[in-house]
Amino acid sequence: MTPRKKLEGLVAATVTPMTPDGQINLSVIHQYVDYLVSEQNVKNIFVNGTTGEGLSLSIQERKQLAEEWMCQGKDKLDHVIIHVGALSLLESQELARHAAAIDASGIAVIAPSFFKPRNKDELLGFLQKVASEAPTVPFYYYHIPALTGVKIRVEELLDGIREQIPTFQGVKFSDTDLLDLAQCINKNEREQFVFLYGVDEQLLSALAIGTNGAVGSTYNYLGRKTNLMLQAFAKPDLALAQKYQFLMGEFLSFVIKLGFGVAQTKAVMTFVSGIPMGPPRLPLVSASEEFIAKAKAKLESIVWPDGD
Ligand SMILES: CC(=O)N[C@H](C=O)[C@@H](O)[C@H](O)[C@H](O)CO
Ligand SMILES: CC(=O)C(=O)O
Numbered sequence: 001m002t003p004r005k006k007l008e009g010l011v012a013a014t015v016t017p018m019t020p021d022g023q024i025n026l027s028v029i030h031q032y033v034d035y036l037v038s039e040q041n042v043k044n045i046f047v048n049g050t051t052g053e054g055l056s057l058s059i060q061e062r063k064q065l066a067e068e069w070m071c072q073g074k075d076k077l078d079h080v081i082i083h084v085g086a087l088s089l090l091e092s093q094e095l096a097r098h099a100a101a102i103d104a105s106g107i108a109v110i111a112p113s114f115f116k117p118r119n120k121d122e123l124l125g126f127l128q129k130v131a132s133e134a135p136t137v138p139f140y141y142y143h144i145p146a147l148t149g150v151k152i153r154v155e156e157l158l159d160g161i162r163e164q165i166p167t168f169q170g171v172k173f174s175d176t177d178l179l180d181l182a183q184c185i186n187k188n189e190r191e192q193f194v195f196l197y198g199v200d201e202q203l204l205s206a207l208a209i210g211t212n213g214a215v216g217s218t219y220n221y222l223g224r225k226t227n228l229m230l231q232a233f234a235k236p237d238l239a240l241a242q243k244y245q246f247l248m249g250e251f252l253s254f255v256i257k258l259g260f261g262v263a264q265t266k267a268v269m270t271f272v273s274g275i276p277m278g279p280p281r282l283p284l285v286s287a288s289e290e291f292i293a294k295a296k297a298k299l300e301s302i303v304w305p306d307g308d
Helices: 026-040 059-073 089-101 120-131 154-158 178-187 200-209 219-234 238-258 262-273 289-301
Strands: 009-013 044-047 079-083 106-110 139-143 168-173 194-197 213-216
Touching: 009 219, 026 059, 026 219, 026 262, 044 059, 059 079, 059 089, 089 106, 089 120, 106 120, 120 139, 120 154, 139 154, 154 168, 154 178, 168 178, 178 194, 178 200, 194 200, 200 213, 200 219, 200 238, 213 219, 219 238, 219 262, 238 262, 238 289, 262 289
Parallel strands: 009 044, 009 213, 044 079, 079 106, 106 139, 139 168, 168 194, 194 213
Antiparallel strands: none
């Protein structure tokens, strides 16, 4: 993936398409890439993460998916970040080497979450061993304490990180602790790192603090609207940016009350894009017909400022 521009703006955390019988479905990835680029104006993706059910896939499946996204994204996408985190250090290293071999534009690693690192040094030790397997690939730490249970503050982690991980490029920050994010950005004076926010419903607050962009599940189907929010914020037309954030929030708070997770994201993406994303893998179970009908009606009822 060359040339490599600095990562900014929106990154869609892709779902992993599956066949009705639960196998990964590589055949629709071509269509998925075209949809993101032409319908959502999103040219960066984050593969095999939370939304992609990365931790529920086999190593072989993760490699096949990474290859297919790279292949279909060639000349169409700007950045393909592959999540290579795993509970086993050896598997994570294997995935990092694989991502490097296929020329991914970045790798990301989540904190191991069964046996958990108890402090910054233990976490850094693990991350360093993975990053060093891909010595030319930009490395991102994926901070998602609500799912990993690893609550080490990012501000603390960043202190001196480049000495241990020379490829360290930034953080995918999926937490509501905006004080921690603000302190990270405040310390990043020379702007050598990027901070990508991962709680879509409050992205505008993170923009105000200075985040460089966002990685999220909703940019699969609300990428175009969120791009309009980013433009309004940059203008600056704060009232318009707020309007977009409020409307996205209206949809998300509605579906969150119904029970919203990766299975539901797959269902929403299926009805919005028309691409069959299939069921999730156990322990996740498919969204109900009732959820789908309600979510669809809600999304269609929203009147966006651009007239859609
Ligand atoms: C827990 C989770 O999946 N977080 C995603 C990314 O980090 C977000 O994109 C959310 O799906 C989104 O903010 C909706 O709550
Ligand atoms: C949302 C996100 O970034 C992920 O699915 O990993």
